Amino acid sequence: ISRGQRPVGDDVDVINLFAATPDIPPALAGGRRQAGRSHARASQALSVMAREVIGLFATDRADRIRECSADDCHLVFYDESRSNNRRWCSMQRCGNRAKVRAHRARLR
Structure with a gap:
C-alpha cells in the first residue's frame, strides 16, 4: 500500500x-x-x-501509509500530519539523523 x-x-x-x-x-x-x-x-x-x-x-486514509525516507530504515508508518507530508517514521530518530547528515554535508 x-x-x-x-x-x-x-x-x-x-x-x-x-x-x-x-x-x-x-x-x-x-x-x-x-x-x-x-x-x-x-x-x-x-x-x-x-x-x-x-x-x-x-477507509480513504490508506493513502497516508508511508515508508520511512531514511536509507537505513524500512519501517512503515501512518502519516498523521496535518499537511500529509511526513517523511520519516520518527523525527527523533530517522528525521534527526537525516538533518544532521544534511547539516554536516553543507559544512564541508
Whole structure:
C-alpha cells in the first residue's frame, strides 16, 4: 500500500482470518477474581492488529501509509500530519539523523 499497490488475495485472507479470531477482552484492574487467561496469546494480539489494519485500509486514509525516507530504515508508518507530508517514521530518530547528515554535508 505504501508503494501504491493493493494487497494480494492471500494476504487479505490472512488478515481477515486473524480479524475473525477472538481478540484480547477488556478487563478492569483491581478485582480479586481473574476470569479467563491471564496472558494474551499471539493470535489474540494479531487479531487486534488485523482489525486495526482493516479499519485503516477500508477507509480513504490508506493513502497516508508511508515508508520511512531514511536509507537505513524500512519501517512503515501512518502519516498523521496535518499537511500529509511526513517523511520519516520518527523525527527523533530517522528525521534527526537525516538533518544532521544534511547539516554536516553543507559544512564541508
